[in-house]
Amino acid sequence: MRISVIIPCRNAERTIGQQLAALARQRCDEEWEVIVADNGSTDRSRDIVEQFRNRLPNLRLVEAYQRRSPGFARNVGVAAARGDVLLHCDADDEVGDNWLPAMTRALETHELVACRMDIDKLNPPWLRLVHANPQPDGAQVPLWYPPHLPHAAGATLGVRRALHERIGGFDESIAYLEDADFCIRAQLAGATLVSVPDAVVHYRYRDTALGLYRQGRNYAKYNVRLYKRYRPKGYRDRWRWRVYVERWLQLLLRIPDWRTRTGRCHWFWSFGWQMGYTIGMLKFRSKPPV
Numbered sequence: 001m002r003i004s005v006i007i008p009c010r011n012a013e014r015t016i017g018q019q020l021a022a023l024a025r026q027r028c029d030e031e032w033e034v035i036v037a038d039n040g041s042t043d044r045s046r047d048i049v050e051q052f053r054n055r056l057p058n059l060r061l062v063e064a065y066q067r068r069s070p071g072f073a074r075n076v077g078v079a080a081a082r083g084d085v086l087l088h089c090d091a092d093d094e095v096g097d098n099w100l101p102a103m104t105r106a107l108e109t110h111e112l113v114a115c116r117m118d119i120d121k122l123n124p125p126w127l128r129l130v131h132a133n134p135q136p137d138g139a140q141v142p143l144w145y146p147p148h149l150p151h152a153a154g155a156t157l158g159v160r161r162a163l164h165e166r167i168g169g170f171d172e173s174i175a176y177l178e179d180a181d182f183c184i185r186a187q188l189a190g191a192t193l194v195s196v197p198d199a200v201v202h203y204r205y206r207d208t209a210l211g212l213y214r215q216g217r218n219y220a221k222y223n224v225r226l227y228k229r230y231r232p233k234g235y236r237d238r239w240r241w242r243v244y245v246e247r248w249l250q251l252l253l254r255i256p257d258w259r260t261r262t263g264r265c266h267w268f269w270s271f272g273w274q275m276g277y278t279i280g281m282l283k284f285r286s287k288p289p290v
Contacts, residue, residue: 003032003104004083008064008073009049010039012091015204017048019094024055026100033058036091037077040065045091070154071170071178078164086164090155094122094202102199103158111163112183112191114139114152115199122204129262130212130269131205138195143180145227145289146235149187154179156201163191177222184230212265213272220276220288228286237287247274 005023009016016036023034034056036049049061064076078086085107089095099115106113117135119128134140139150154170157179167185170178183193206212251271257263277288 002030002083003028003085003087003100004078004081005032005034005087005089005100006074006077006081007034007036007089007091008039008070008077009036009041009045009091010068010073011041011043011045013041013043013045013048015092016045017052019089019091020049020052020056020059022094022096023089023100024052025097026095028100028104030104031058032100033060033082035077035081036061037064037073037080038062039070039073040068067172069172069175069178071174071182072172074154074178075169075172078161078169081161084161086159086161088154088157088159089201092204093155094204096200096202099199099201102196106194106196106199107158107160110192110194111160112186113158113194113196114156115158115196115201117153117156117203118200119203119205121202123207126262127205127207127265130265133203135203138197139183139193143184143226143289145223146231147184147188149184150193151180151183152193153203154182155203157182158196159186163189174222174225176218177226181226181229184226209265209268213268213275216269216272217276217279218272220273221280221283222276224277224280224286224288225284227289228284244277 038046038061046061053059062076062080064073074088085104087103103115116138117133119133135153135156139152142148142150163186167189171181174181187193206215254267257267280288
Protein backbone atom coordinates (compact mmCIF):
# COMPACT_ATOMS: atom_id res chain seq x y z
CA MET A 1 0.00 0.00 0.00
CA ARG A 2 1.68 3.23 -1.17
CA ILE A 3 -1.15 5.80 -1.16
CA SER A 4 -3.26 6.88 1.81
CA VAL A 5 -6.09 9.42 1.76
CA ILE A 6 -6.74 11.00 5.18
CA ILE A 7 -10.03 12.70 6.09
CA PRO A 8 -10.56 14.35 9.50
CA CYS A 9 -14.26 14.24 10.34
CA ARG A 10 -16.45 15.71 13.05
CA ASN A 11 -20.24 15.91 12.70
CA ALA A 12 -20.20 15.90 8.89
CA GLU A 13 -23.31 13.81 8.23
CA ARG A 14 -24.57 16.29 5.61
CA THR A 15 -21.42 16.13 3.48
CA ILE A 16 -19.18 13.12 4.23
CA GLY A 17 -21.17 10.87 1.90
CA GLN A 18 -20.60 13.24 -1.02
CA GLN A 19 -16.85 13.21 -0.40
CA LEU A 20 -16.65 9.42 -0.08
CA ALA A 21 -18.71 9.00 -3.26
CA ALA A 22 -16.23 11.25 -5.08
CA LEU A 23 -13.36 9.13 -3.78
CA ALA A 24 -15.12 5.96 -4.92
CA ARG A 25 -15.08 7.38 -8.48
CA GLN A 26 -11.29 7.78 -8.50
CA ARG A 27 -9.30 5.58 -10.87
CA CYS A 28 -5.78 4.60 -9.91
CA ASP A 29 -3.59 1.70 -11.05
CA GLU A 30 -2.07 1.30 -7.58
CA GLU A 31 -3.70 0.04 -4.41
CA TRP A 32 -4.80 2.84 -2.10
CA GLU A 33 -6.72 3.35 1.12
CA VAL A 34 -9.00 5.90 2.79
CA ILE A 35 -8.59 6.70 6.49
CA VAL A 36 -11.45 8.63 8.14
CA ALA A 37 -10.22 10.01 11.48
CA ASP A 38 -13.34 10.67 13.55
CA ASN A 39 -12.76 13.68 15.80
CA GLY A 40 -15.64 12.98 18.19
CA SER A 41 -18.74 13.00 15.97
CA THR A 42 -22.11 12.87 17.72
CA ASP A 43 -24.24 12.72 14.56
CA ARG A 44 -24.60 9.98 11.92
CA SER A 45 -21.16 10.54 10.34
CA ARG A 46 -19.77 7.19 11.44
CA ASP A 47 -22.82 5.28 10.15
CA ILE A 48 -22.53 6.99 6.77
CA VAL A 49 -18.85 6.08 6.55
CA GLU A 50 -19.69 2.43 7.27
CA GLN A 51 -22.11 2.41 4.33
CA PHE A 52 -19.20 2.97 1.92
CA ARG A 53 -17.18 -0.12 2.82
CA ASN A 54 -18.32 -1.99 -0.29
CA ARG A 55 -17.52 0.92 -2.60
CA LEU A 56 -14.17 1.64 -0.92
CA PRO A 57 -12.71 -1.74 0.10
CA ASN A 58 -9.67 -0.20 1.79
CA LEU A 59 -11.73 2.20 3.89
CA ARG A 60 -10.94 2.43 7.60
CA LEU A 61 -12.53 4.45 10.39
CA VAL A 62 -10.18 5.36 13.25
CA GLU A 63 -10.84 7.04 16.59
CA ALA A 64 -9.43 10.55 17.00
CA TYR A 65 -11.68 11.95 19.71
CA GLN A 66 -9.12 12.63 22.45
CA ARG A 67 -8.57 16.23 21.31
CA ARG A 68 -10.86 18.39 19.20
CA SER A 69 -8.40 19.61 16.63
CA PRO A 70 -8.13 19.00 12.88
CA GLY A 71 -4.36 18.77 13.30
CA PHE A 72 -4.76 16.03 15.89
CA ALA A 73 -7.22 14.13 13.67
CA ARG A 74 -4.88 14.39 10.67
CA ASN A 75 -1.95 13.12 12.74
CA VAL A 76 -4.00 10.17 14.02
CA GLY A 77 -4.99 9.39 10.44
CA VAL A 78 -1.37 9.49 9.29
CA ALA A 79 -0.29 7.24 12.17
CA ALA A 80 -2.90 4.67 11.13
CA ALA A 81 -2.10 4.96 7.42
CA ARG A 82 0.08 2.44 5.61
CA GLY A 83 1.10 4.61 2.68
CA ASP A 84 4.14 6.77 2.06
CA VAL A 85 2.09 9.13 -0.12
CA LEU A 86 -0.31 11.05 2.15
CA LEU A 87 -3.22 12.90 0.54
CA HIS A 88 -5.36 15.13 2.75
CA CYS A 89 -8.94 16.16 2.06
CA ASP A 90 -11.88 17.32 4.20
CA ALA A 91 -15.25 15.80 5.02
CA ASP A 92 -17.23 18.79 3.73
CA ASP A 93 -15.62 19.15 0.29
CA GLU A 94 -15.54 17.02 -2.87
CA VAL A 95 -12.42 15.93 -4.74
CA GLY A 96 -12.43 16.13 -8.53
CA ASP A 97 -12.42 12.99 -10.66
CA ASN A 98 -8.70 13.15 -11.52
CA TRP A 99 -7.57 14.26 -8.06
CA LEU A 100 -6.00 11.01 -6.81
CA PRO A 101 -3.80 10.11 -9.81
CA ALA A 102 -2.76 13.73 -10.40
CA MET A 103 -1.71 14.28 -6.79
CA THR A 104 0.08 10.93 -6.67
CA ARG A 105 2.05 11.73 -9.84
CA ALA A 106 3.10 15.09 -8.41
CA LEU A 107 4.43 13.46 -5.24
CA GLU A 108 6.69 11.20 -7.28
CA THR A 109 9.00 14.19 -7.80
CA HIS A 110 8.04 16.58 -4.98
CA GLU A 111 7.68 16.38 -1.20
CA LEU A 112 4.81 18.83 -0.69
CA VAL A 113 2.06 19.69 -3.17
CA ALA A 114 -1.30 21.44 -3.24
CA CYS A 115 -4.12 21.20 -5.77
CA ARG A 116 -6.34 24.04 -6.87
CA MET A 117 -9.78 24.89 -5.48
CA ASP A 118 -13.05 25.29 -7.33
CA ILE A 119 -15.79 27.29 -5.58
CA ASP A 120 -18.50 27.06 -8.26
CA LYS A 121 -19.84 23.52 -7.88
CA LEU A 122 -20.77 23.49 -4.18
CA ASN A 123 -21.66 27.15 -3.57
CA PRO A 124 -24.63 29.18 -4.87
CA PRO A 125 -23.90 32.37 -6.86
CA TRP A 126 -24.71 34.74 -3.98
CA LEU A 127 -22.21 32.96 -1.70
CA ARG A 128 -19.43 33.00 -4.29
CA LEU A 129 -19.62 36.81 -4.14
CA VAL A 130 -18.78 36.82 -0.43
CA HIS A 131 -15.22 35.59 -1.05
CA ALA A 132 -12.95 35.25 -4.02
CA ASN A 133 -11.46 31.81 -4.62
CA PRO A 134 -8.46 31.68 -2.22
CA GLN A 135 -6.65 28.96 -4.16
CA PRO A 136 -7.58 28.98 -7.86
CA ASP A 137 -4.28 27.63 -9.20
CA GLY A 138 -2.69 25.60 -6.40
CA ALA A 139 -0.70 27.06 -3.54
CA GLN A 140 -2.01 30.33 -2.13
CA VAL A 141 -0.03 33.56 -2.35
CA PRO A 142 2.65 34.11 0.32
CA LEU A 143 1.44 35.19 3.74
CA TRP A 144 1.53 38.94 4.28
CA TYR A 145 3.69 38.58 7.40
CA PRO A 146 7.06 36.90 8.08
CA PRO A 147 8.32 34.53 6.84
CA HIS A 148 6.22 35.49 3.77
CA LEU A 149 5.89 31.92 2.48
CA PRO A 150 3.10 30.41 0.35
CA HIS A 151 0.62 28.10 2.02
CA ALA A 152 -2.38 25.95 1.15
CA ALA A 153 -5.57 24.65 2.73
CA GLY A 154 -5.24 21.29 4.47
CA ALA A 155 -8.04 19.97 2.26
CA THR A 156 -5.75 20.34 -0.77
CA LEU A 157 -2.41 19.08 0.55
CA GLY A 158 -0.34 16.09 -0.48
CA VAL A 159 2.86 15.23 1.39
CA ARG A 160 5.39 12.45 1.54
CA ARG A 161 5.43 10.63 4.85
CA ALA A 162 9.15 11.30 5.28
CA LEU A 163 8.53 15.06 5.28
CA HIS A 164 5.53 14.73 7.61
CA GLU A 165 7.67 12.84 10.11
CA ARG A 166 10.68 15.10 9.68
CA ILE A 167 8.76 18.18 10.83
CA GLY A 168 6.68 16.39 13.47
CA GLY A 169 3.34 16.40 11.67
CA PHE A 170 0.62 18.97 12.28
CA ASP A 171 0.75 21.13 15.41
CA GLU A 172 -2.08 19.71 17.52
CA SER A 173 -2.20 22.76 19.79
CA ILE A 174 -3.45 24.99 16.96
CA ALA A 175 -7.21 24.81 16.56
CA TYR A 176 -7.18 26.71 13.24
CA LEU A 177 -4.60 27.39 10.51
CA GLU A 178 -2.72 24.22 11.39
CA ASP A 179 -2.39 23.75 7.63
CA ALA A 180 -0.68 27.13 7.13
CA ASP A 181 1.62 26.35 10.06
CA PHE A 182 2.45 22.94 8.53
CA CYS A 183 3.33 24.58 5.20
CA ILE A 184 5.55 27.16 6.89
CA ARG A 185 7.48 24.57 8.90
CA ALA A 186 7.85 22.28 5.90
CA GLN A 187 9.35 25.09 3.81
CA LEU A 188 11.62 26.24 6.62
CA ALA A 189 12.84 22.62 6.72
CA GLY A 190 13.80 22.80 3.05
CA ALA A 191 10.69 21.61 1.18
CA THR A 192 9.08 23.51 -1.69
CA LEU A 193 5.30 23.84 -1.90
CA VAL A 194 4.40 22.89 -5.49
CA SER A 195 1.05 23.59 -7.18
CA VAL A 196 -0.84 20.82 -8.98
CA PRO A 197 -3.27 22.66 -11.30
CA ASP A 198 -4.60 19.48 -12.95
CA ALA A 199 -6.03 18.28 -9.60
CA VAL A 200 -9.00 20.05 -8.04
CA VAL A 201 -11.00 20.05 -4.82
CA HIS A 202 -14.52 21.48 -4.94
CA TYR A 203 -14.50 23.67 -1.83
CA ARG A 204 -17.57 24.40 0.28
CA TYR A 205 -17.97 27.80 1.93
CA ARG A 206 -19.76 28.44 5.22
CA ASP A 207 -23.26 29.46 4.16
CA THR A 208 -24.65 31.32 7.21
CA ALA A 209 -23.76 34.69 8.68
CA LEU A 210 -22.93 33.03 12.01
CA GLY A 211 -20.74 30.40 10.36
CA LEU A 212 -18.84 33.06 8.40
CA TYR A 213 -18.45 35.21 11.50
CA ARG A 214 -16.93 32.31 13.43
CA GLN A 215 -14.61 31.37 10.59
CA GLY A 216 -13.39 34.94 10.11
CA ARG A 217 -12.86 35.32 13.86
CA ASN A 218 -10.88 32.09 14.17
CA TYR A 219 -8.73 32.74 11.09
CA ALA A 220 -7.80 36.22 12.29
CA LYS A 221 -7.14 35.04 15.84
CA TYR A 222 -4.73 32.32 14.73
CA ASN A 223 -3.03 34.55 12.18
CA VAL A 224 -2.01 36.62 15.20
CA ARG A 225 -0.58 33.47 16.78
CA LEU A 226 1.37 32.49 13.66
CA TYR A 227 2.64 36.04 13.27
CA LYS A 228 3.95 36.03 16.84
CA ARG A 229 5.51 32.58 16.35
CA TYR A 230 7.38 33.29 13.11
CA ARG A 231 8.26 36.98 13.09
CA PRO A 232 12.04 37.46 13.43
CA LYS A 233 13.49 38.71 16.68
CA GLY A 234 13.64 42.48 16.54
CA TYR A 235 11.12 42.65 13.68
CA ARG A 236 9.56 46.10 13.60
CA ASP A 237 5.77 46.02 13.56
CA ARG A 238 3.99 48.15 11.00
CA TRP A 239 0.84 48.04 13.09
CA ARG A 240 -0.93 51.35 13.65
CA TRP A 241 -3.79 51.76 16.08
CA ARG A 242 -5.35 54.25 13.68
CA VAL A 243 -5.81 51.48 11.11
CA TYR A 244 -7.43 49.24 13.72
CA VAL A 245 -9.92 51.96 14.70
CA GLU A 246 -10.63 52.84 11.06
CA ARG A 247 -11.59 49.24 10.33
CA TRP A 248 -14.17 49.31 13.09
CA LEU A 249 -15.55 52.57 11.71
CA GLN A 250 -15.74 51.04 8.24
CA LEU A 251 -17.86 48.23 9.64
CA LEU A 252 -20.30 50.77 11.07
CA LEU A 253 -20.53 52.51 7.71
CA ARG A 254 -21.21 49.19 5.97
CA ILE A 255 -24.23 48.26 8.11
CA PRO A 256 -26.57 49.15 5.18
CA ASP A 257 -24.99 46.15 3.36
CA TRP A 258 -27.18 43.94 5.55
CA ARG A 259 -30.02 44.55 3.08
CA THR A 260 -28.67 41.81 0.81
CA ARG A 261 -27.75 38.27 1.76
CA THR A 262 -24.31 38.57 0.21
CA GLY A 263 -23.64 41.91 1.88
CA ARG A 264 -24.80 40.65 5.25
CA CYS A 265 -22.58 37.56 5.11
CA HIS A 266 -19.57 39.58 3.95
CA TRP A 267 -20.14 42.06 6.78
CA PHE A 268 -20.27 39.31 9.40
CA TRP A 269 -17.07 37.76 8.02
CA SER A 270 -15.32 41.16 8.32
CA PHE A 271 -16.76 41.68 11.79
CA GLY A 272 -15.50 38.25 12.81
CA TRP A 273 -12.05 39.11 11.43
CA GLN A 274 -11.86 42.27 13.53
CA MET A 275 -13.05 40.39 16.61
CA GLY A 276 -10.45 37.70 15.94
CA TYR A 277 -7.68 40.29 15.78
CA THR A 278 -8.90 41.74 19.09
CA ILE A 279 -9.11 38.33 20.79
CA GLY A 280 -5.75 37.32 19.35
CA MET A 281 -4.06 40.46 20.64
CA LEU A 282 -5.34 39.77 24.15
CA LYS A 283 -4.79 35.99 24.16
CA PHE A 284 -1.37 35.87 22.51
CA ARG A 285 -0.14 39.29 23.67
CA SER A 286 0.86 40.34 20.21
CA LYS A 287 -0.11 42.98 17.72
CA PRO A 288 -1.80 41.43 14.68
CA PRO A 289 -0.13 41.37 11.26
CA VAL A 290 -1.08 44.10 8.78
